[in-house]
Each structure stands twice: as structure tokens, then as C-alpha cells.
Amino acid sequence: MYSLRFPLAGVLISATLLAQNPPDLKTAPGFDLGAIDRKANPCVDFYQYACGTWLKNNPIPPDQSSWSRFSELDERNQAILRGILEKASTATTRDADNQKIGDYYFSCMDETSIDKKGLQPMQSELDRIHAVKNTRDLSAEIARLHRIGVDVLFNFSSGQDFKDSNAVIGQADQGGLGLPEKDYYFRTDPKAVETRKEYVSHITRMLQLTGVARAGAAKQADAIMRLETALAKASLDITTRRDPQAVYHKMKLAEFEALADSFSWSVYFTALQTPKMESLNVAVPEFFKGEEKLLKTVSMADWNTYLAYHLIDSQAAVLPTQFTDENFAFHGKYLTGAKEQKPRWKRCVRAADGDLGEVLGKAYVDLTFGREGKQRTLDMVNHIEAAMAQDLNTLAWMTPETKKKALEKLHAITNKIGYPDKWRDYSALKIVRGDALGNSLRSNEFEVNRQLQKIGKPVDRTEWQMTPPTVNAYYDPQMNNINFPAGILQPPFFDKQADDAINYGAIGAVIGHELTHGFDDQGRQFDPKGNLNDWWTPADAKAFDQREQCFIDEYAGFELKGGVHMNGKLTLGENTADNGGIRLAWIALMNDLAGKTLPKLGGFDEKQQFYLGFGQIWCTNETPEAERMQAQTDPHAIDRFRVNGTVSNMPEFQKAFGCKDGLPMVRDGNACRTW
């Protein structure tokens, strides 16, 4: 799944609904002339020009690690969801859906009861872990933890077979780390060394909170760090994992089990309750060989501590305040630079969106999203798909043979707009008022089980991987579809009041972005049916790679304060999508305008409006900590590089703003272009 941005939630409010909302829910801010920094030179730093005044006037709130146009929508969305949840939690007569979301939210908010109970609700789970005496017990307990959503030792779930997109098979993958990514365990710069030290201190304090004495806790934390470092060593890094071929190793179940034959796989699969499997995808076989070594060397006492720590840390949000605070101190404050924890209601809204996403999402859609929004978006999608066909037909570097196949793939893409046609059935999930931890664990188990039960069944193409209020979008290469949740179909992305130039620059570029994901370094490896199947002539593949190298070099040149560079390979797919997306939106706008001009706005003509509409969706203030983490873990480049990296590749931008050759926003002879 290739999303537009790192996860956030958001909201769409129709004009009629706004009138009924409390006054603090302002209209979503759309295109904003006041955001522009007219003192900046658009040809030197276009991002500063489009966003400079917004950046100055929108410092990062203390409970956030970044603040952006996405966050503005997200905040409004959360307020809407909060209203839905509060109403459901106090209503006297409720249907099954409202009972679930209402009691879930009420229990999550009831901090007093959670504090009073201490670790008691977790005790039976901890007892199970401490009863583990041998590898057989360990295998059963890992299955139990996987069922309740705790990431330990490795991952097991279901997924479409890369080479047969109609089939859902089991997927075994690396996992079990507490730091964000493999390289966090091995980088040698001072910040990385400090991060590992802080992590060990965090584990120590978490274990102390469970009643372990300081010295013992510190020793156990060291053991956990050693164990995770060994898992990290056997893991594949995020950049290599971008290649679908690198994470596809289909094998017979017995072959898989032999990779780590000290583990009691039959005990594990029975406890996990997976459907019968003949074969499965083992994403990283080497990881399981590494696991085998650990099973032979790590003591049962160390396994116990490792499992207990991850169970506690994963559920910190619904444990007493000391646990929640310690979890925030490391994962929030230290790693992302947020100063304060989010108010409890925001955390509980987020948790409800995560655990009961389509119950809450249905209530949200009923309240906010109309038919009209869906139709207007579809029209735009159609125009941008037509622009892509036109663009493909005129590409000089691609042979007619591959062009024909590319057009077939383009025409096979399905569009999903707003929300699912068929809502998920949560009737088997029990939500109990007053049992916050139980609700969280049962919700995890419900979801894990739902994923596992897909194994051996036909693919459900109607399913969504984002909830309706999410301010984001994605392309799914195995489904060959693009998905736009209701949450992003509103200002500043899509503004009914704005003219076409601004909307094409904003949501148009987003639609184009998702479409071209089907043709980036990963997406192009999948055929129209979503199968990993090479449809390129060798010459075209080579020409493609040459063009992509230009983007790798361009973005690798972007540097954060403190010396961290963008990873040109990790962000390649997203950068290709940004560059291709704005190109397609530009073509579609030129088609629609057909030589006509639009009224000027703030002195800007339609071409300038297009670029400003694009630039302004990315206005973002971010803490240095969050920027560092994004640069090291996220396939999306930092927002200011997404803007400047893109426009500087477009001669049309140079012309629109009359930029002289040689200025930073004019790459001219070095300009990159694939699509």
C-alpha cells in the first residue's frame, strides 16, 4: 500500500453541516493568500514563498510533533468524532454500533478507574508469560501475543499472493523490534548511540513500574536490547524491502518450518488458529534462520522479560497513568519531540478510530459526506486518468510495445472514493463498559483473526485500508486501485469555492500522485491484474531506471539541519509520484482551460494559482526530532523538499513565475522527469 503521507486522520464537512456544528469547528481553511510570504523569492525557495507566512503563524502545538495543513483537518475531524463518541457514550437507548463505540470511548476516558485497578487487568496475561518454561510454551505464548496484537519475535498475517492476486495466503515476516527500524540498532553517530541508551533506560523504567527492582530491571533491559539487536541484525532494511522481489519467497509450510525448527510451529499455528495452509510467503527467510540461533541461545528468563515488556509497552495507553506517561516520555517526547502528551480525549478518539474504524467511520460518513462530493471527485479522477493516457502516448523514451501495456494497466485501475460500499461486520466483537484494557485486547484479537481467516479465501476487493475520516490516500498495487477517503476530499485539498487551477494543483496533484504509484519503481513491477509480472521490454526498463536515477540523486542532495540527508532510494517511489502527479494535474488543467484564462486572484494568474495550490497543501512545521525520524524511516521526503524538489523540475513552473536560469527553483538541464 503506497500512501500519500504518513498516517493522520481528517474530516470532510459539507457546507450544510457546518451550520449545525458548534462554533469552534471552523470551516476548513482552503487556499490562503495570507499564507504566502511575498518577501520570499518564488524562484529561490518556492516552499517558503507559498507557505512562509503560514509557517510563521502556525507554531507546533505542544501536544504535536508537527503541524501542517493535514493536521488542521485532522484536528477538526477529531472534534467531530469526539462529538459522535460522547453522544454514544451517554445515550440511554443505543443500537449495537453505538453501544460499541460509546462504551469503548467511555472506558478509555475513565482514567480514574484505570489508575485504581493498577496492573490487575493485565495480571492473567503476565502470568501466562511467566509460566513459559520451554520452547513449546514459548511458541504457544507467542501465538497468544500475536493474537492480541503484540509485535514479538516475528510477524504472521495474511496477504495477497504477489504472483496470484486473487489468492490470499499466509505471510511470515520479520518483526519484534521496539525501535522504529533496523538501522536504529546499528548507526554509530552520537545521536543514534544516545537513542539506544535512552531506549534501554525507558525499558528499565517500564519494568520497574511492573514491580521489578532497579538493578534487576536494568539487567533485564540490557538483555532485551541484546535480543532485539540480534533480531534487527537478521532483518532486512527498509530500503531493500521496497523491492517486492526481495520480500517474496513462497514456499511449502514444511520448508518454512525447517528454517527455525527449534520453534514448535504446529503448537504456534494451532494456538494462532490459522486456516490450513499448504504454502505461504516467507518475506525474509534469513530472519527465521536468525531466529533459530536465538532460540538455541537465549534463556527462558530473557524471553519472559522480552515478552512482558512488549505486552506492557503495547498497551500503555490503557494502563495506569505512570505507564502512559513513561511510554510518551520515550516514544513521543524523546523520539518525535512533542512537548506534551495529547489530551486524553484525543488519544481515545484515535484509539476508537483504530479499533472500531468502520463503526465510527459509518457514523462520521452519515454526518458529513454527501453524494455530491463523490461525483465531483470522480469527474476529476477521470480527467486526470485521461491526462495520464495522453502523457503516456507522447513519451519519447518508451516504446510502443510497453506503452500499450501501460495503457492497459492504467485503464484497469479502479477508483474508490469516500468510504466502503459494504461496511465491516463487528458483531463478533464484545465491548464491555469499564474494561478499557479488555476492549483494546479484544479489538486487536478481532482484527488479527479477521486477517488470518482470509487465508485460502478469495480476495475482497471492496475492502479499505484506511478509515473514512483519514486525511490521506493510497494506491494498492495488488488491487490496482486508488483510494481517497472522505477525510481528504475537502479544503485545502478540494475546495468547492476555489477555481479549477487551485483544485488541480491540490487534490489534482494528489490524484495524479496515487495514479503514478502504479508505475513507480515498485508499482511498475505489477501487471493490470495486480500480479508481480514484468511487462516491460528490457530497453524500456533500462530507460526507466536511468530517469529514476535522476530523482535518487536529486533528493539525496536534500539535507536537514544536523546533517541528515534524505534517502534518495527510500523516497524514490513517492518522489516519482509527486513529480508525475503534478505533471498529470497540469496536463488536465491545460485540457480543461483549453487556452482560456481564469480571473486573477491576489495578482496571480491561473498557472501561478496552480503551483500555489500545490505548494500550500504541504505547509508544515516539524520538530527536528520528528524530521530526523521521518528522514530515517519514512518513504515520504520532508514536505519542503516535496514542494521544491518537484517544481524545480518543471519548465512550466519557471515560465509561470518568470524565473531566470540558474536560480535554485530552475534545474533546467538537470531537471528530472519520468512521467
Ligand SMILES: [Zn+2]
Ligand atoms: Zn504516495
